[in-house]
Amino acid sequence: MSTSSVTQAKSVRFGKVHVREFLRMLGPSVVPGDGGWPLGISFDLVNEGEAEVSVDSFESRKQERLRNRWRSQYPDSEPPLLLESRQWDYKQSSKNPIFRLIYEKERMSLLLEDTGTTCKGDRSQSSLSHDFEQKSSKNTLRTRSGSFSEQYNDIYTQVKVHHIRNELEQLRNSRSGEGSTGCTCRKLHVYLPPPNAGRKAAHRRTKPAKVKEELRKRHALPEGTVSREELERRLHDLVEEEPCCTSDCPCVRAGIVCQIDSCSCWMISHQMDKGKQFVRNPTTEQIQQRCGNRYGMTTIDCTEINQYRKKFVCA
Structure with a gap:
Protein backbone atom coordinates (compact mmCIF):
# COMPACT_ATOMS: atom_id res chain seq x y z
CA MET A 1 0.00 0.00 0.00
CA SER A 2 1.49 3.31 -1.03
CA THR A 3 0.61 6.78 0.16
CA SER A 4 1.04 10.00 -1.73
CA SER A 5 1.33 13.48 -0.24
CA VAL A 6 0.20 16.63 -1.99
CA THR A 7 2.20 19.78 -1.28
CA GLN A 8 0.17 22.95 -1.54
CA ALA A 9 1.86 26.20 -2.34
CA LYS A 10 1.62 28.82 0.35
CA SER A 11 -0.27 31.95 -0.64
CA VAL A 12 -1.88 35.03 0.82
CA ARG A 13 -5.38 36.05 -0.16
CA PHE A 14 -7.33 39.16 0.76
CA GLY A 15 -10.99 38.96 1.60
CA LYS A 16 -13.61 41.66 1.72
CA VAL A 17 -13.26 45.32 2.67
CA HIS A 18 -15.62 46.97 5.15
CA VAL A 19 -15.77 50.77 4.81
CA ARG A 20 -16.77 53.18 7.58
CA GLU A 21 -16.93 56.98 7.37
CA PHE A 22 -16.56 59.30 10.36
CA LEU A 23 -17.16 62.97 10.97
CA ARG A 24 -14.34 65.48 11.00
CA MET A 25 -13.41 67.36 14.16
CA LEU A 26 -10.82 69.80 15.48
CA GLY A 27 -7.74 67.60 15.55
CA PRO A 28 -6.38 67.18 19.11
CA SER A 29 -2.88 66.15 17.98
CA VAL A 30 -2.51 67.96 14.64
CA VAL A 31 -0.37 71.06 14.02
CA PRO A 32 -1.19 72.58 10.61
CA GLY A 33 1.27 74.81 8.81
CA ASP A 34 -0.62 77.99 9.62
CA GLY A 35 -3.47 79.35 11.73
CA GLY A 36 -6.05 77.19 13.45
CA TRP A 37 -8.91 74.84 12.60
CA PRO A 38 -6.78 71.64 12.56
CA LEU A 39 -8.48 68.73 10.82
CA GLY A 40 -9.04 65.50 12.71
CA ILE A 41 -11.38 62.51 12.78
CA SER A 42 -14.01 62.03 15.46
CA PHE A 43 -15.62 58.80 16.72
CA ASP A 44 -19.02 59.81 15.35
CA LEU A 45 -19.95 57.34 12.62
CA VAL A 46 -21.53 58.89 9.54
CA ASN A 47 -21.94 56.03 7.14
CA GLU A 48 -21.33 52.31 7.38
CA GLY A 49 -21.28 52.04 3.61
CA GLU A 50 -21.80 48.68 1.99
CA ALA A 51 -21.51 45.69 4.24
CA GLU A 52 -18.66 44.14 2.27
CA VAL A 53 -16.95 44.91 -1.01
CA SER A 54 -14.13 43.11 -2.74
CA VAL A 55 -10.61 44.49 -2.67
CA ASP A 56 -10.60 45.00 -6.44
CA SER A 57 -13.88 46.90 -6.32
CA PHE A 58 -12.65 49.07 -3.45
CA GLU A 59 -9.38 49.89 -5.23
CA SER A 60 -11.12 50.75 -8.50
CA ARG A 61 -13.51 53.12 -6.72
CA LYS A 62 -10.61 54.71 -4.90
CA GLN A 63 -8.77 55.28 -8.18
CA GLU A 64 -11.87 56.92 -9.63
CA ARG A 65 -12.11 59.30 -6.68
CA LEU A 66 -8.41 60.16 -7.02
CA ARG A 67 -8.83 60.80 -10.75
CA ASN A 68 -11.72 63.17 -10.02
CA ARG A 69 -9.51 64.92 -7.50
CA TRP A 70 -6.78 65.23 -10.12
CA ARG A 71 -9.18 66.67 -12.72
CA SER A 72 -10.47 69.24 -10.24
CA GLN A 73 -6.95 70.51 -9.60
CA TYR A 74 -5.43 69.94 -13.04
CA PRO A 75 -8.25 70.35 -15.58
CA ASP A 76 -5.81 70.75 -18.48
CA SER A 77 -3.98 67.43 -18.00
CA GLU A 78 -4.93 63.79 -17.86
CA PRO A 79 -4.31 61.88 -14.62
CA PRO A 80 -1.74 59.06 -14.52
CA LEU A 81 -2.91 55.49 -14.78
CA LEU A 82 -2.21 54.80 -11.11
CA LEU A 83 -2.57 57.41 -8.37
CA GLU A 84 -1.40 57.19 -4.78
CA SER A 85 -3.66 57.95 -1.84
CA ARG A 86 -0.79 58.96 0.42
CA GLN A 87 0.78 62.37 0.87
CA TRP A 88 4.18 61.21 -0.34
CA ASP A 89 4.83 59.14 -3.46
CA TYR A 90 7.03 56.25 -2.37
CA LYS A 91 8.21 55.64 -5.95
CA GLN A 92 9.53 59.15 -6.56
CA SER A 93 10.19 60.22 -2.94
CA SER A 94 8.34 63.45 -3.59
CA LYS A 95 5.10 65.07 -2.50
CA ASN A 96 1.94 63.73 -4.02
CA PRO A 97 0.64 66.54 -6.30
CA ILE A 98 -3.03 65.89 -5.48
CA PHE A 99 -2.52 66.20 -1.71
CA ARG A 100 -1.47 69.71 -0.77
CA LEU A 101 -1.63 71.94 2.25
CA ILE A 102 -4.76 74.06 2.37
CA TYR A 103 -5.56 77.41 3.91
CA GLU A 104 -7.07 77.92 7.32
CA LYS A 105 -10.27 79.21 5.72
CA GLU A 106 -10.77 75.98 3.79
CA ARG A 107 -10.24 73.88 6.89
CA MET A 108 -12.87 75.97 8.65
CA SER A 109 -15.28 75.42 5.76
CA LEU A 110 -14.82 71.65 5.83
CA LEU A 111 -15.50 71.43 9.55
CA LEU A 112 -18.53 73.71 9.46
CA GLU A 113 -20.02 71.88 6.48
CA ASP A 114 -19.94 68.62 8.44
CA THR A 115 -22.15 70.24 11.07
CA GLY A 116 -24.58 71.70 8.53
CA THR A 117 -23.24 75.26 8.60
CA THR A 118 -22.90 76.88 5.18
CA CYS A 119 -19.98 79.21 4.49
CA LYS A 120 -20.59 81.95 1.95
CA GLY A 121 -17.96 83.09 -0.48
CA ASP A 122 -15.66 80.11 0.00
CA ARG A 123 -13.06 79.49 -2.64
CA SER A 124 -12.39 76.05 -4.02
CA GLN A 125 -9.88 73.76 -2.38
CA SER A 126 -7.76 73.59 -5.50
CA SER A 127 -7.39 77.36 -5.79
CA LEU A 128 -6.56 77.70 -2.11
CA SER A 129 -3.98 74.92 -2.33
CA HIS A 130 -2.46 76.49 -5.41
CA ASP A 131 -2.15 79.88 -3.69
CA PHE A 132 -0.60 78.28 -0.62
CA GLU A 133 1.93 76.41 -2.73
CA GLN A 134 2.92 79.55 -4.61
CA LYS A 135 3.37 81.50 -1.39
CA SER A 136 5.40 78.70 0.16
CA SER A 137 7.70 78.48 -2.87
CA LYS A 138 8.42 82.22 -2.73
CA ASN A 139 8.93 82.43 1.01
CA THR A 140 10.16 79.50 3.07
CA LEU A 141 9.05 81.15 6.31
CA ARG A 142 5.75 80.05 7.79
CA THR A 143 3.01 82.57 7.03
CA ARG A 144 -0.46 82.92 8.49
CA SER A 145 -3.44 82.50 6.18
CA GLY A 146 -4.86 85.71 4.76
CA SER A 147 -7.48 87.48 6.83
CA PHE A 148 -11.02 86.20 6.34
CA SER A 149 -14.41 86.38 7.97
CA GLU A 150 -14.32 83.58 10.52
CA GLN A 151 -17.57 81.80 11.35
CA TYR A 152 -18.63 79.72 14.34
CA ASN A 153 -21.52 77.56 15.52
CA ASP A 154 -22.67 75.76 18.66
CA ILE A 155 -20.00 73.07 18.27
CA TYR A 156 -17.07 75.23 17.15
CA THR A 157 -17.47 78.32 19.32
CA GLN A 158 -15.25 81.36 19.10
CA VAL A 159 -13.70 80.70 22.51
CA LYS A 160 -12.83 77.10 21.60
CA VAL A 161 -11.42 77.96 18.19
CA HIS A 162 -9.27 80.83 19.50
CA HIS A 163 -8.01 78.70 22.39
CA ILE A 164 -6.83 75.99 20.00
CA ARG A 165 -5.26 78.55 17.67
CA ASN A 166 -3.25 80.06 20.54
CA GLU A 167 -2.04 76.60 21.59
CA LEU A 168 -0.97 75.82 18.02
CA GLU A 169 0.90 79.10 17.75
CA GLN A 170 2.78 78.37 20.96
CA LEU A 171 3.74 74.93 19.64
CA ARG A 172 4.99 76.35 16.36
CA ASN A 173 7.04 79.00 18.16
CA SER A 174 8.59 76.41 20.47
CA ARG A 175 9.55 74.20 17.52
CA SER A 176 11.16 76.99 15.51
CA GLY A 177 13.62 78.16 18.19
CA GLU A 178 17.28 77.15 18.28
CA GLY A 179 17.78 73.88 20.10
CA SER A 180 14.07 73.10 20.05
CA THR A 181 14.81 69.67 18.58
CA GLY A 182 17.91 68.20 20.15
CA CYS A 183 20.84 70.00 21.70
CA THR A 184 23.25 72.42 20.05
CA CYS A 185 26.11 71.98 22.50
CA ARG A 186 29.55 73.18 21.50
CA LYS A 187 32.81 72.84 23.29
CA LEU A 188 34.29 75.99 24.74
CA HIS A 189 36.92 77.34 22.35
CA VAL A 190 40.07 78.41 24.18
CA TYR A 191 42.50 80.09 21.81
CA LEU A 192 46.19 79.66 22.57
CA PRO A 193 48.24 82.31 20.75
CA PRO A 194 51.46 81.15 19.12
CA PRO A 195 54.80 82.49 20.37
CA ASN A 196 55.52 86.09 19.42
CA ALA A 197 51.95 86.55 18.16
CA GLY A 198 51.88 90.14 19.36
CA ARG A 199 48.72 92.18 19.50
CA LYS A 200 47.25 90.73 16.31
CA ALA A 201 45.92 87.67 18.14
CA ALA A 202 44.82 89.50 21.29
CA HIS A 203 41.18 89.80 20.16
CA ARG A 204 40.91 86.01 19.74
CA ARG A 205 41.94 85.23 23.29
CA THR A 206 39.37 84.47 25.98
CA LYS A 207 38.95 87.24 28.54
CA PRO A 208 40.86 86.59 31.77
CA ALA A 209 37.68 86.81 33.85
CA LYS A 210 36.02 84.20 31.62
CA VAL A 211 39.02 81.90 31.91
CA LYS A 212 38.96 82.08 35.71
CA GLU A 213 35.21 81.54 35.77
CA GLU A 214 35.45 78.39 33.64
CA LEU A 215 38.33 77.04 35.75
CA ARG A 216 36.33 77.73 38.89
CA LYS A 217 33.35 75.78 37.47
CA ARG A 218 35.72 72.84 36.93
CA HIS A 219 37.25 73.22 40.41
CA ALA A 220 40.64 73.74 38.77
CA LEU A 221 41.44 77.39 39.56
CA PRO A 222 44.94 77.43 41.08
CA GLU A 223 45.77 79.44 44.15
CA GLY A 224 48.23 82.26 44.12
CA THR A 225 49.42 84.33 41.21
CA VAL A 226 49.43 82.49 37.88
CA SER A 227 50.08 83.98 34.47
CA ARG A 228 47.31 84.37 31.93
CA GLU A 229 49.05 82.02 29.51
CA GLU A 230 49.23 79.25 32.12
CA LEU A 231 45.55 79.65 32.99
CA GLU A 232 44.61 79.47 29.32
CA ARG A 233 46.72 76.36 28.81
CA ARG A 234 45.16 74.64 31.83
CA LEU A 235 41.61 75.46 30.68
CA HIS A 236 42.41 74.37 27.12
CA ASP A 237 43.66 70.97 28.26
CA LEU A 238 40.66 70.43 30.51
CA VAL A 239 38.21 71.29 27.72
CA GLU A 240 39.98 68.93 25.31
CA GLU A 241 39.66 66.03 27.73
CA GLU A 242 36.00 66.52 28.66
CA PRO A 243 33.02 65.56 26.43
CA CYS A 244 30.83 68.05 24.63
CA CYS A 245 27.54 67.36 26.42
CA THR A 246 28.02 67.99 30.13
CA SER A 247 25.59 69.04 32.84
CA ASP A 248 24.70 72.18 30.86
CA CYS A 249 23.32 70.10 27.96
CA PRO A 250 19.49 70.23 27.76
CA CYS A 251 19.40 66.52 26.91
CA VAL A 252 21.49 65.65 29.99
CA ARG A 253 19.34 67.89 32.19
CA ALA A 254 16.23 66.12 30.87
CA GLY A 255 17.79 62.71 31.50
CA ILE A 256 17.52 61.56 27.87
CA VAL A 257 19.95 60.39 25.22
CA CYS A 258 21.16 62.56 22.36
CA GLN A 259 19.99 61.77 18.84
CA ILE A 260 22.31 61.92 15.86
CA ASP A 261 19.58 63.24 13.55
CA SER A 262 18.48 66.07 15.86
CA CYS A 263 21.51 67.00 17.98
CA SER A 264 24.54 68.81 16.60
CA CYS A 265 26.96 68.19 19.48
CA TRP A 266 28.82 65.49 17.53
CA MET A 267 29.44 67.45 14.31
CA ILE A 268 33.00 67.82 13.06
CA SER A 269 32.84 71.61 13.19
CA HIS A 270 32.23 71.52 16.95
CA GLN A 271 35.13 69.46 18.18
CA MET A 272 38.63 68.38 17.12
CA ASP A 273 40.24 65.12 18.09
CA LYS A 274 43.46 64.78 20.01
CA GLY A 275 45.48 64.95 16.81
CA LYS A 276 44.06 68.40 16.04
CA GLN A 277 42.58 67.08 12.81
CA PHE A 278 38.97 66.90 11.73
CA VAL A 279 37.59 63.41 11.19
CA ARG A 280 35.41 63.70 8.11
CA ASN A 281 33.70 60.30 8.40
CA PRO A 282 33.55 59.50 12.11
CA THR A 283 32.61 56.05 13.31
CA THR A 284 29.78 55.35 15.72
CA GLU A 285 32.25 55.11 18.61
CA GLN A 286 33.85 58.45 17.69
CA ILE A 287 30.47 60.15 17.46
CA GLN A 288 29.43 58.84 20.89
CA GLN A 289 32.79 59.88 22.33
CA ARG A 290 32.44 63.39 20.94
CA CYS A 291 28.98 63.77 22.43
CA GLY A 292 29.76 62.34 25.84
CA ASN A 293 26.16 62.35 27.08
CA ARG A 294 26.23 60.15 30.18
CA TYR A 295 22.84 58.73 29.20
CA GLY A 296 24.18 57.72 25.78
CA MET A 297 23.62 58.75 22.18
CA THR A 298 21.51 57.05 19.51
CA THR A 299 23.49 56.71 16.28
CA ILE A 300 23.23 54.88 12.99
CA ASP A 301 25.95 53.24 10.95
CA CYS A 302 25.08 53.97 7.31
CA THR A 303 27.98 51.87 6.02
CA GLU A 304 26.78 48.77 7.86
CA ILE A 305 23.19 49.38 6.73
CA ASN A 306 24.22 49.67 3.08
Whole structure:
Protein backbone atom coordinates (compact mmCIF):
# COMPACT_ATOMS: atom_id res chain seq x y z
CA MET A 1 0.00 0.00 0.00
CA SER A 2 1.49 3.31 -1.03
CA THR A 3 0.61 6.78 0.16
CA SER A 4 1.04 10.00 -1.73
CA SER A 5 1.33 13.48 -0.24
CA VAL A 6 0.20 16.63 -1.99
CA THR A 7 2.20 19.78 -1.28
CA GLN A 8 0.17 22.95 -1.54
CA ALA A 9 1.86 26.20 -2.34
CA LYS A 10 1.62 28.82 0.35
CA SER A 11 -0.27 31.95 -0.64
CA VAL A 12 -1.88 35.03 0.82
CA ARG A 13 -5.38 36.05 -0.16
CA PHE A 14 -7.33 39.16 0.76
CA GLY A 15 -10.99 38.96 1.60
CA LYS A 16 -13.61 41.66 1.72
CA VAL A 17 -13.26 45.32 2.67
CA HIS A 18 -15.62 46.97 5.15
CA VAL A 19 -15.77 50.77 4.81
CA ARG A 20 -16.77 53.18 7.58
CA GLU A 21 -16.93 56.98 7.37
CA PHE A 22 -16.56 59.30 10.36
CA LEU A 23 -17.16 62.97 10.97
CA ARG A 24 -14.34 65.48 11.00
CA MET A 25 -13.41 67.36 14.16
CA LEU A 26 -10.82 69.80 15.48
CA GLY A 27 -7.74 67.60 15.55
CA PRO A 28 -6.38 67.18 19.11
CA SER A 29 -2.88 66.15 17.98
CA VAL A 30 -2.51 67.96 14.64
CA VAL A 31 -0.37 71.06 14.02
CA PRO A 32 -1.19 72.58 10.61
CA GLY A 33 1.27 74.81 8.81
CA ASP A 34 -0.62 77.99 9.62
CA GLY A 35 -3.47 79.35 11.73
CA GLY A 36 -6.05 77.19 13.45
CA TRP A 37 -8.91 74.84 12.60
CA PRO A 38 -6.78 71.64 12.56
CA LEU A 39 -8.48 68.73 10.82
CA GLY A 40 -9.04 65.50 12.71
CA ILE A 41 -11.38 62.51 12.78
CA SER A 42 -14.01 62.03 15.46
CA PHE A 43 -15.62 58.80 16.72
CA ASP A 44 -19.02 59.81 15.35
CA LEU A 45 -19.95 57.34 12.62
CA VAL A 46 -21.53 58.89 9.54
CA ASN A 47 -21.94 56.03 7.14
CA GLU A 48 -21.33 52.31 7.38
CA GLY A 49 -21.28 52.04 3.61
CA GLU A 50 -21.80 48.68 1.99
CA ALA A 51 -21.51 45.69 4.24
CA GLU A 52 -18.66 44.14 2.27
CA VAL A 53 -16.95 44.91 -1.01
CA SER A 54 -14.13 43.11 -2.74
CA VAL A 55 -10.61 44.49 -2.67
CA ASP A 56 -10.60 45.00 -6.44
CA SER A 57 -13.88 46.90 -6.32
CA PHE A 58 -12.65 49.07 -3.45
CA GLU A 59 -9.38 49.89 -5.23
CA SER A 60 -11.12 50.75 -8.50
CA ARG A 61 -13.51 53.12 -6.72
CA LYS A 62 -10.61 54.71 -4.90
CA GLN A 63 -8.77 55.28 -8.18
CA GLU A 64 -11.87 56.92 -9.63
CA ARG A 65 -12.11 59.30 -6.68
CA LEU A 66 -8.41 60.16 -7.02
CA ARG A 67 -8.83 60.80 -10.75
CA ASN A 68 -11.72 63.17 -10.02
CA ARG A 69 -9.51 64.92 -7.50
CA TRP A 70 -6.78 65.23 -10.12
CA ARG A 71 -9.18 66.67 -12.72
CA SER A 72 -10.47 69.24 -10.24
CA GLN A 73 -6.95 70.51 -9.60
CA TYR A 74 -5.43 69.94 -13.04
CA PRO A 75 -8.25 70.35 -15.58
CA ASP A 76 -5.81 70.75 -18.48
CA SER A 77 -3.98 67.43 -18.00
CA GLU A 78 -4.93 63.79 -17.86
CA PRO A 79 -4.31 61.88 -14.62
CA PRO A 80 -1.74 59.06 -14.52
CA LEU A 81 -2.91 55.49 -14.78
CA LEU A 82 -2.21 54.80 -11.11
CA LEU A 83 -2.57 57.41 -8.37
CA GLU A 84 -1.40 57.19 -4.78
CA SER A 85 -3.66 57.95 -1.84
CA ARG A 86 -0.79 58.96 0.42
CA GLN A 87 0.78 62.37 0.87
CA TRP A 88 4.18 61.21 -0.34
CA ASP A 89 4.83 59.14 -3.46
CA TYR A 90 7.03 56.25 -2.37
CA LYS A 91 8.21 55.64 -5.95
CA GLN A 92 9.53 59.15 -6.56
CA SER A 93 10.19 60.22 -2.94
CA SER A 94 8.34 63.45 -3.59
CA LYS A 95 5.10 65.07 -2.50
CA ASN A 96 1.94 63.73 -4.02
CA PRO A 97 0.64 66.54 -6.30
CA ILE A 98 -3.03 65.89 -5.48
CA PHE A 99 -2.52 66.20 -1.71
CA ARG A 100 -1.47 69.71 -0.77
CA LEU A 101 -1.63 71.94 2.25
CA ILE A 102 -4.76 74.06 2.37
CA TYR A 103 -5.56 77.41 3.91
CA GLU A 104 -7.07 77.92 7.32
CA LYS A 105 -10.27 79.21 5.72
CA GLU A 106 -10.77 75.98 3.79
CA ARG A 107 -10.24 73.88 6.89
CA MET A 108 -12.87 75.97 8.65
CA SER A 109 -15.28 75.42 5.76
CA LEU A 110 -14.82 71.65 5.83
CA LEU A 111 -15.50 71.43 9.55
CA LEU A 112 -18.53 73.71 9.46
CA GLU A 113 -20.02 71.88 6.48
CA ASP A 114 -19.94 68.62 8.44
CA THR A 115 -22.15 70.24 11.07
CA GLY A 116 -24.58 71.70 8.53
CA THR A 117 -23.24 75.26 8.60
CA THR A 118 -22.90 76.88 5.18
CA CYS A 119 -19.98 79.21 4.49
CA LYS A 120 -20.59 81.95 1.95
CA GLY A 121 -17.96 83.09 -0.48
CA ASP A 122 -15.66 80.11 0.00
CA ARG A 123 -13.06 79.49 -2.64
CA SER A 124 -12.39 76.05 -4.02
CA GLN A 125 -9.88 73.76 -2.38
CA SER A 126 -7.76 73.59 -5.50
CA SER A 127 -7.39 77.36 -5.79
CA LEU A 128 -6.56 77.70 -2.11
CA SER A 129 -3.98 74.92 -2.33
CA HIS A 130 -2.46 76.49 -5.41
CA ASP A 131 -2.15 79.88 -3.69
CA PHE A 132 -0.60 78.28 -0.62
CA GLU A 133 1.93 76.41 -2.73
CA GLN A 134 2.92 79.55 -4.61
CA LYS A 135 3.37 81.50 -1.39
CA SER A 136 5.40 78.70 0.16
CA SER A 137 7.70 78.48 -2.87
CA LYS A 138 8.42 82.22 -2.73
CA ASN A 139 8.93 82.43 1.01
CA THR A 140 10.16 79.50 3.07
CA LEU A 141 9.05 81.15 6.31
CA ARG A 142 5.75 80.05 7.79
CA THR A 143 3.01 82.57 7.03
CA ARG A 144 -0.46 82.92 8.49
CA SER A 145 -3.44 82.50 6.18
CA GLY A 146 -4.86 85.71 4.76
CA SER A 147 -7.48 87.48 6.83
CA PHE A 148 -11.02 86.20 6.34
CA SER A 149 -14.41 86.38 7.97
CA GLU A 150 -14.32 83.58 10.52
CA GLN A 151 -17.57 81.80 11.35
CA TYR A 152 -18.63 79.72 14.34
CA ASN A 153 -21.52 77.56 15.52
CA ASP A 154 -22.67 75.76 18.66
CA ILE A 155 -20.00 73.07 18.27
CA TYR A 156 -17.07 75.23 17.15
CA THR A 157 -17.47 78.32 19.32
CA GLN A 158 -15.25 81.36 19.10
CA VAL A 159 -13.70 80.70 22.51
CA LYS A 160 -12.83 77.10 21.60
CA VAL A 161 -11.42 77.96 18.19
CA HIS A 162 -9.27 80.83 19.50
CA HIS A 163 -8.01 78.70 22.39
CA ILE A 164 -6.83 75.99 20.00
CA ARG A 165 -5.26 78.55 17.67
CA ASN A 166 -3.25 80.06 20.54
CA GLU A 167 -2.04 76.60 21.59
CA LEU A 168 -0.97 75.82 18.02
CA GLU A 169 0.90 79.10 17.75
CA GLN A 170 2.78 78.37 20.96
CA LEU A 171 3.74 74.93 19.64
CA ARG A 172 4.99 76.35 16.36
CA ASN A 173 7.04 79.00 18.16
CA SER A 174 8.59 76.41 20.47
CA ARG A 175 9.55 74.20 17.52
CA SER A 176 11.16 76.99 15.51
CA GLY A 177 13.62 78.16 18.19
CA GLU A 178 17.28 77.15 18.28
CA GLY A 179 17.78 73.88 20.10
CA SER A 180 14.07 73.10 20.05
CA THR A 181 14.81 69.67 18.58
CA GLY A 182 17.91 68.20 20.15
CA CYS A 183 20.84 70.00 21.70
CA THR A 184 23.25 72.42 20.05
CA CYS A 185 26.11 71.98 22.50
CA ARG A 186 29.55 73.18 21.50
CA LYS A 187 32.81 72.84 23.29
CA LEU A 188 34.29 75.99 24.74
CA HIS A 189 36.92 77.34 22.35
CA VAL A 190 40.07 78.41 24.18
CA TYR A 191 42.50 80.09 21.81
CA LEU A 192 46.19 79.66 22.57
CA PRO A 193 48.24 82.31 20.75
CA PRO A 194 51.46 81.15 19.12
CA PRO A 195 54.80 82.49 20.37
CA ASN A 196 55.52 86.09 19.42
CA ALA A 197 51.95 86.55 18.16
CA GLY A 198 51.88 90.14 19.36
CA ARG A 199 48.72 92.18 19.50
CA LYS A 200 47.25 90.73 16.31
CA ALA A 201 45.92 87.67 18.14
CA ALA A 202 44.82 89.50 21.29
CA HIS A 203 41.18 89.80 20.16
CA ARG A 204 40.91 86.01 19.74
CA ARG A 205 41.94 85.23 23.29
CA THR A 206 39.37 84.47 25.98
CA LYS A 207 38.95 87.24 28.54
CA PRO A 208 40.86 86.59 31.77
CA ALA A 209 37.68 86.81 33.85
CA LYS A 210 36.02 84.20 31.62
CA VAL A 211 39.02 81.90 31.91
CA LYS A 212 38.96 82.08 35.71
CA GLU A 213 35.21 81.54 35.77
CA GLU A 214 35.45 78.39 33.64
CA LEU A 215 38.33 77.04 35.75
CA ARG A 216 36.33 77.73 38.89
CA LYS A 217 33.35 75.78 37.47
CA ARG A 218 35.72 72.84 36.93
CA HIS A 219 37.25 73.22 40.41
CA ALA A 220 40.64 73.74 38.77
CA LEU A 221 41.44 77.39 39.56
CA PRO A 222 44.94 77.43 41.08
CA GLU A 223 45.77 79.44 44.15
CA GLY A 224 48.23 82.26 44.12
CA THR A 225 49.42 84.33 41.21
CA VAL A 226 49.43 82.49 37.88
CA SER A 227 50.08 83.98 34.47
CA ARG A 228 47.31 84.37 31.93
CA GLU A 229 49.05 82.02 29.51
CA GLU A 230 49.23 79.25 32.12
CA LEU A 231 45.55 79.65 32.99
CA GLU A 232 44.61 79.47 29.32
CA ARG A 233 46.72 76.36 28.81
CA ARG A 234 45.16 74.64 31.83
CA LEU A 235 41.61 75.46 30.68
CA HIS A 236 42.41 74.37 27.12
CA ASP A 237 43.66 70.97 28.26
CA LEU A 238 40.66 70.43 30.51
CA VAL A 239 38.21 71.29 27.72
CA GLU A 240 39.98 68.93 25.31
CA GLU A 241 39.66 66.03 27.73
CA GLU A 242 36.00 66.52 28.66
CA PRO A 243 33.02 65.56 26.43
CA CYS A 244 30.83 68.05 24.63
CA CYS A 245 27.54 67.36 26.42
CA THR A 246 28.02 67.99 30.13
CA SER A 247 25.59 69.04 32.84
CA ASP A 248 24.70 72.18 30.86
CA CYS A 249 23.32 70.10 27.96
CA PRO A 250 19.49 70.23 27.76
CA CYS A 251 19.40 66.52 26.91
CA VAL A 252 21.49 65.65 29.99
CA ARG A 253 19.34 67.89 32.19
CA ALA A 254 16.23 66.12 30.87
CA GLY A 255 17.79 62.71 31.50
CA ILE A 256 17.52 61.56 27.87
CA VAL A 257 19.95 60.39 25.22
CA CYS A 258 21.16 62.56 22.36
CA GLN A 259 19.99 61.77 18.84
CA ILE A 260 22.31 61.92 15.86
CA ASP A 261 19.58 63.24 13.55
CA SER A 262 18.48 66.07 15.86
CA CYS A 263 21.51 67.00 17.98
CA SER A 264 24.54 68.81 16.60
CA CYS A 265 26.96 68.19 19.48
CA TRP A 266 28.82 65.49 17.53
CA MET A 267 29.44 67.45 14.31
CA ILE A 268 33.00 67.82 13.06
CA SER A 269 32.84 71.61 13.19
CA HIS A 270 32.23 71.52 16.95
CA GLN A 271 35.13 69.46 18.18
CA MET A 272 38.63 68.38 17.12
CA ASP A 273 40.24 65.12 18.09
CA LYS A 274 43.46 64.78 20.01
CA GLY A 275 45.48 64.95 16.81
CA LYS A 276 44.06 68.40 16.04
CA GLN A 277 42.58 67.08 12.81
CA PHE A 278 38.97 66.90 11.73
CA VAL A 279 37.59 63.41 11.19
CA ARG A 280 35.41 63.70 8.11
CA ASN A 281 33.70 60.30 8.40
CA PRO A 282 33.55 59.50 12.11
CA THR A 283 32.61 56.05 13.31
CA THR A 284 29.78 55.35 15.72
CA GLU A 285 32.25 55.11 18.61
CA GLN A 286 33.85 58.45 17.69
CA ILE A 287 30.47 60.15 17.46
CA GLN A 288 29.43 58.84 20.89
CA GLN A 289 32.79 59.88 22.33
CA ARG A 290 32.44 63.39 20.94
CA CYS A 291 28.98 63.77 22.43
CA GLY A 292 29.76 62.34 25.84
CA ASN A 293 26.16 62.35 27.08
CA ARG A 294 26.23 60.15 30.18
CA TYR A 295 22.84 58.73 29.20
CA GLY A 296 24.18 57.72 25.78
CA MET A 297 23.62 58.75 22.18
CA THR A 298 21.51 57.05 19.51
CA THR A 299 23.49 56.71 16.28
CA ILE A 300 23.23 54.88 12.99
CA ASP A 301 25.95 53.24 10.95
CA CYS A 302 25.08 53.97 7.31
CA THR A 303 27.98 51.87 6.02
CA GLU A 304 26.78 48.77 7.86
CA ILE A 305 23.19 49.38 6.73
CA ASN A 306 24.22 49.67 3.08
CA GLN A 307 26.34 46.53 3.28
CA TYR A 308 23.40 44.64 4.76
CA ARG A 309 21.09 45.87 2.00
CA LYS A 310 23.51 44.89 -0.75
CA LYS A 311 23.33 41.24 0.31
CA PHE A 312 19.64 41.14 -0.55
CA VAL A 313 19.66 43.54 -3.50
CA CYS A 314 22.46 41.67 -5.26
CA ALA A 315 20.76 38.35 -4.55
